[in-house]
Amino acid sequence: QKEVEQDPGPLSVPEGAIVSLNCTYSNSAFQYFMWYRQYSRKGPELLMYTYSSGNKEDGRFTAQVDKSSKYISLFIRDSQPSDSATYLCAMSEQGAQKLVFGQGTRLTINP
Amino acid sequence: GAGVSQSPSNKVTEKGKDVELRCDPISGHTALYWYRQRLGQGLEFLIYFQGNSAPDKSGLPSDRFSAERTGESVSTLTIQRTQQEDSAVYLCASSPWGGNTIYFGEGSWLTVV
Numbered sequence: 001q002k003e004v005e006q007d008p009g010p011l012s013v014p015e016g017a018i019v020s021l022n023c024t025y026s027n028s029a030f031q032y033f034m035w036y037r038q039y040s041r042k043g044p045e046l047l048m049y050t051y052s053s054g055n056k057e058d059g060r061f062t063a064q065v066d067k068s069s070k071y072i073s074l075f076i077r078d079s080q081p082s083d084s085a086t087y088l089c090a091m092s093e094q095g096a097q098k099l100v101f102g103q104g105t106r107l108t109i110n111p
Numbered sequence: 112g113a114g115v116s117q118s119p120s121n122k123v124t125e126k127g128k129d130v131e132l133r134c135d136p137i138s139g140h141t142a143l144y145w146y147r148q149r150l151g152q153g154l155e156f157l158i159y160f161q162g163n164s165a166p167d168k169s170g171l172p173s174d175r176f177s178a179e180r181t182g183e184s185v186s187t188l189t190i191q192r193t194q195q196e197d198s199a200v201y202l203c204a205s206s207p208w209g210g211n212t213i214y215f216g217e218g219s220w221l222t223v224v
Contacts, residue, residue, distance in 0.1 A: 008151065043115070043202055043215030044154070088153055097142070097167055099213070101153035 003027050006089055006102030015111050019076040023089035023102045026070065030091040030100075033065050035074045038086045038104065047087075048074060079109045113137065115216035117203050123222045124193055132188045132219045136205030143186050144204040144213060145178055154202060160186060193223045 006023045013019055021035075032051055036044035048063040050056045050072075056063045062075040072091075076083055089102040116135040124130050136143050145157040156170040160180045171177070175193075180186040190197055200218040 004153070006153070041217070041220075043204075043217045045215070046212060049212060090154075097144070097159040097161075098156040098170070099146075099154070100156070101146075103151070103153045 001026060002103075003100050004089060004091060004102045007105055008103050010106040010108060012108045012110060013079060015079060015081060015109055017079050017109075019079050019083070019107060019109075021074040021076075021087050021089075021105050021107070023072050023091075024070055025072075025091060025100075027091075027093070027100070028067075028070065029093045031094045032092045033063070033072050034090040034099070035061075035063055036088040036090060036101075038088060040085075044088055081109045081111050084108045115203055115205055115214055117201075117216040117219050119219055120217065121220045121222075123224060126195060126223055127192055129189065129191045130193055130221060132190075132201050132203075132221070134186045134188070134203030134216060136184065136186070136203070137214060140205035140207050140214075141183060142206045142208060142213070143180060144206075145186070145188050146202045146204065146215075147172075148200045148202060148218070150199070157188070157201075190221075193221075195223050197221060198223045 004025045035048040037047045038044040053065045053067045060077045064073045086104040086106045088104040090099040118133045143160040146154040148154045158178050159167040175191045178188045202218045204213040204215040206213040
């Protein structure tokens, strides 16, 4: 079993829809949780960063962490075609430099 | 300012040849990371540098892989006697001091034929 599980999709939704992306993990020592967006043939870019449990909102994006369930989510409101990309969750332990990534979910927003 | 720069952006090599991949981190960033991304997969950690030392090289897949960093700046990832399973994107990232906010380059796309 992988430390971080993420449904690879692909996921296709119409413009304006609310998108929900999720990851589950098995390592209870993970404390830092991140979402990266990766456009085709580009490097990943950091979208959201959360420490421990709770919610964080940034514009149309909301990240949620539920450590009791070992489950994290990213919500995208009012989705736009420019949101079409692969979304990768990543997490790390306290004091560790290594990020453990999910497989990535390929998302397409249709105009 | 300039982001993380990697070269070459694309490399096709024959099986058994050695390759060198270069990374120029963001100026002033003391921490530098190498990750590998196989087609359709997430990123696999390879090695982490703080300054010129590598306190965590646990992700290097075999002794054919090595990396160095000089002058707290440029890093080189070397793959010796390349195999077809080495085909992947090799991503370099840097951060100011080794926190969890890291900035990736666009990667070096390696194909071993």
